[in-house]
Amino acid sequence: MTTSxxxxxxxxxxxxxxxxxxxxxxxxxxxxxxPHHLFDGRPVIGICNTxxxxxxxxxxxxxxxxxxxxxxxEAGGFPVEFPVMSLGESNLRPTAMLFRNLASMDVEExxxxxxxxxxxxxxxxxxxxxxxxxxxxxCNLPTIGVSGGPMLNGRYKGRSIGSGTGVWQMSxxxxxxxxxIEEFISAExxxxxxxxxxxxxxxxxxMASMVEALGMSLTHNAAIPAVDARRQVLAHMSGRRIxxxxxxxxxxxxxxxxxxxxxAIRVNAAIGGSTNAVVHLLAIAGRxxxxxxxxxxxxxxxxxxxxxxxxxxxEYLMEDFYYAGGLPAVIREMxxxxxxxxxxxxxxxxxxxxxxxxxxxxxxxxxxSAPLKDKAGIAVLKGNLAPxxxxxxxxxxxxxxxxxxxxxxxxxxxEDLHERINDEALDIDESCxxxxxxxxxxxxxGFAEVGNMPLPPKVLRKGISDMVRISDGRMSGTAYGTxxxxxxxxxxxxxxxxxxxxxxxxELDVPNRRLHLDVSDEEMERRRALxxxxxxxxxxxxxxxxxxxxxxxxxxDLDLLVGASGAAVPRDSH
Numbered sequence: 001m002t003t004s005x006x007x008x009x010x011x012x013x014x015x016x017x018x019x020x021x022x023x024x025x026x027x028x029x030x031x032x033x034x035p036h037h038l039f040d041g042r043p044v045i046g047i048c049n050t051x052x053x054x055x056x057x058x059x060x061x062x063x064x065x066x067x068x069x070x071x072x073x074e075a076g077g078f079p080v081e082f083p084v085m086s087l088g089e090s091n092l093r094p095t096a097m098l099f100r101n102l103a104s105m106d107v108e109e110x111x112x113x114x115x116x117x118x119x120x121x122x123x124x125x126x127x128x129x130x131x132x133x134x135x136x137x138x139c140n141l142p143t144i145g146v147s148g149g150p151m152l153n154g155r156y157k158g159r160s161i162g163s164g165t166g167v168w169q170m171s172x173x174x175x176x177x178x179x180x181i182e183e184f185i186s187a188e189x190x191x192x193x194x195x196x197x198x199x200x201x202x203x204x205x206x207m208a209s210m211v212e213a214l215g216m217s218l219t220h221n222a223a224i225p226a227v228d229a230r231r232q233v234l235a236h237m238s239g240r241r242i243x244x245x246x247x248x249x250x251x252x253x254x255x256x257x258x259x260x261x262x263x264a265i266r267v268n269a270a271i272g273g274s275t276n277a278v279v280h281l282l283a284i285a286g287r288x289x290x291x292x293x294x295x296x297x298x299x300x301x302x303x304x305x306x307x308x309x310x311x312x313x314x315e316y317l318m319e320d321f322y323y324a325g326g327l328p329a330v331i332r333e334m335x336x337x338x339x340x341x342x343x344x345x346x347x348x349x350x351x352x353x354x355x356x357x358x359x360x361x362x363x364x365x366x367x368x369s370a371p372l373k374d375k376a377g378i379a380v381l382k383g384n385l386a387p388x389x390x391x392x393x394x395x396x397x398x399x400x401x402x403x404x405x406x407x408x409x410x411x412x413x414x415e416d417l418h419e420r421i422n423d424e425a426l427d428i429d430e431s432c433x434x435x436x437x438x439x440x441x442x443x444x445x446g447f448a449e450v451g452n453m454p455l456p457p458k459v460l461r462k463g464i465s466d467m468v469r470i471s472d473g474r475m476s477g478t479a480y481g482t483x484x485x486x487x488x489x490x491x492x493x494x495x496x497x498x499x500x501x502x503x504x505x506x507e508l509d510v511p512n513r514r515l516h517l518d519v520s521d522e523e524m525e526r527r528r529a530l531x532x533x534x535x536x537x538x539x540x541x542x543x544x545x546x547x548x549x550x551x552x553x554x555x556x557d558l559d560l561l562v563g564a565s566g567a568a569v570p571r572d573s574h
Contacts, residue, residue, distance in 0.1 A: 007249055010141075011044035011078075013569040014115035021574050025115065038078045043246040045072045045239070046116035047081040048107060048136070050128040055088030057125035057197035057204060058148055060226060067232045068120050068146065071239020077118075077246070079239065082110055084135075087127040089203075089476075097474065098446025100127040100134075101549070101558050102541055104287075107135025112567050116141065118246040120238055124148030124197045124226075126477070129207035130280035133216070134557070136252060137287035139567040142245035143252050144345045145217040146238045147208035149226030150318035151196035156187050162200035162311040164478025166191055168452065175422070176460035196226030199318040200311040203477035206274035210281065212327050213267035215255045215344030219353050223322035245345060256288045259339040262300055263350065266337050269304035269377030270330050272313030272395045274477025275485055278378060279447075282555030286562045294380055294389045294553040298513070301377030306395045307333055307366050312480040313395040314372055316364050324364035328357035333368050381484065383515040384524075385470075385496050385506065388488035389553045390515055396480040398466040402510040404482075406433040406468060410502045413438045414450050421456055428456050430464045433506045437497055439473025440490025441549040441556045443534065445542060452479040468508055470515070472497055472552070484508065484515060486552035492534050493551070499527040 009016075014025040016039075026039050047068050051061035065081050072079035085103040087096040111119055119141055121132040129147065136143045154161040170187060173179045197204035209222040218238055224231045261281060268277045278297055285292035307330055310316050316324075331338055331354040340351025359365045366372050376395035382388075394402060409428045411417040417436055420426055428434075434453050441447040452475040455467055469483045472490035489495030496517060500506075505518040517524075537543040548558040 009117045010569055011115040011117050015039040021572055043077045043117040043243050044115050045077045045079045045118050045242050047120045049081055049083050049122045050086040052086035054091050055086040055125050060195040061122050064235050067235035068239040071236040075240040075243035077243035089126045095446040095448035096127040100131045103131035104134035107132050108138040111139045118142040118242045120242050121145045126203040133284050134287045138564045140252050140564055141567050142250050144238050144242045145211040146235050147221050149196050149224050149231045150199040150205055152194040153317045153319045154191040156190040161191050162317050163191055163198040164202050164476050165200045165312045168479055175457050194227045200478045201272050203274040203276040205318050206277050206477050209271055209327055210264045210277055213264040214260045215342055220326050223318055223326040225319050255343055258290050259342045261285055261292050263338050263342055265301040266304050269301040270334055271308045272306045275393050276477055279556050283557040286555055286557055297378045298380035302379050303375050304377045305371035306373040306376035307371050309364050309372050320364050324361035325359040328354040329359040329365050332357040379510050381513050381515040385515045385517040386487045390484050390487040392484050397482040401468050401482040404468050405507045406431050408433050408435050408500055408504040408506050410435045410500055430459050430467055434469045435500050436471035437491035439471050440492055442546050443490055443492030445546050447474055447556055449474045449476045451475040451485045452481055452483050488551045488553040499524055
């Protein structure tokens with residue numbers, strides 16, 4: 001590999017000049033108490049930090065960054081921490097996904113405009129991981145990911161409860177009259193009892209796993225609990241490693257190959273990972289220049305069995321996963337399903353890191369000969385209701401509903417859903433298909449996690465816990481159910497979903513990958529003539545987003561951000 005002696009560091013275009021410009025760049029940095037020798041040509045490592053007290057999952061990142069700095073200094077680098085927009089799933093409205101692409105722009109431009117030779121990405125909550133990966137990929141410097149780690153297992157009345165998943169379960173129990181609101185509220189602090197992100201296999205844990213499966217982090221990044229001292233060790237060692245990566249010129253494109261994405265798709269199936277990984281990996285691939293399509297998710301991952309007994313698909317939680325052997329144990333169990341010669345940021349291959357990975361608990365990580373669920377990967381559906389595709393997670397679905405025909409009960413918006421779902425007069429039963437419009441990238445706007453619609457109380461009281469639900473929105477990775485998501489094109493763009501009416505018959509056939517609206521073409525054309533597009537935002541980020549966001553099957557990135565601009569040194573500021 002190329003070494004720093006063969007290739008001049010970017011940062012020297014700022015700090016290496018012996019003139020007025022160099023004086024300015026060095027002198028103002030020195031007001032922080034930095035000695036002159038730090039500007040002597042050593043690699044400058046940017047620590048991209050998504051710390052925020054409004055993003056609870058990432059609220060410990062100030063401390064985590066200090067461990068990265070120790071490693072950078074130890075390896076002879078110069079660490080500089082910088083903030084970027086933090087995206088907290090629990091507080092940000094209307095949805096954190098609206099701002100994923102904006103945060104990625106913040107990351108990209110912050111890296112490119114500053115004297116940085118290599119980057120450490122500190123990420124945790126759902127959208128911070130893809131946003132940072134997307135922005136960094138557009139620059140293509142040596143980069144390593146460090147996730148913040150999952151919370152400790154939730155504990156309530158002697159049993160484990162999972163973040164997100166437990167909320168959905170107990171909320172439905174309240175609506176069914178099985179528990180009262182006081183008991184529901186008392187579970188809050190029991191569920192989230194330590195620093196870290198969701199300890200279920202929600203989107204945060206799924207994306208931390210994707211970073212490791214892609215080869216973009218050191219081993220065990222996915223599962224070490226946030227409060228475990230080994231998370232700090234991982235941060236320290238990542239700081240050491242990024243300095244070496246700069247000297248080796250190990251840029252992102254050498255790790256994020258087609259093989260790496262194929263590995264990630266299959267790993268997502270094996271761990272029962274979030275449906276949100278679909279749009280995020282498509283977007284990251286689009287930035288780094290790897291050809292990846294929605295159909296790849298089906299052809300590569302749909303037949304992969306689920307090996308991880310973890311909520312929401314199974315029983316256990318992320319803390320148990322780490323103690324059982326973590327992601328390396330799953331990858332080893334996957335055998336020939338993995339490209340073992342795929343390079344990782346360590347400089348070694350994924351196979352070298354996992355060939356001897358032990359499994360300590362077969363109740364948590366199952367052998368491939370006796371998986372938790374067969375053929376558990378994301379299934380891609382098509383038909384006249386979703387010409388460009390829709391997705392479903394079979395491992396989180398009710399098997400008997402994977403082939404179903406039912407009468408549509410349509411909700412024109414999430415407000416319409418909330419207003420009518422608890423109405424005892426609502427004409428609905430468990431055989432119906434719930435349909436939600438206006439939740440797609442342009443429609444919400446921002447592609448909200450509202451696809452796992454709550455069931456009507458009168459259905460819940462029968463003991464029914466699942467119905468077929470279809471929308472152009474997303475759902476939390478912590479959610480579950482027979483939920484068809486990401487219908488493309490979306491309703492706000494005039495896709496067929498916009499024309500569905502209550503009483504229409506809809507056919508779902510997951511084995512044959514079919515999603516069909518039983519309405520004639522002539523009737524659809526009649527309805528289309530009466531349809532009018534929603535009013536678009538008039539200003540600001542909302543306008544930019546709605547004008548430029550791509551559809552779900554393309555990753556919901558902005559059309560003007562696809563591709564990479566690299567990290568050429570910009571013209572001077574003086």
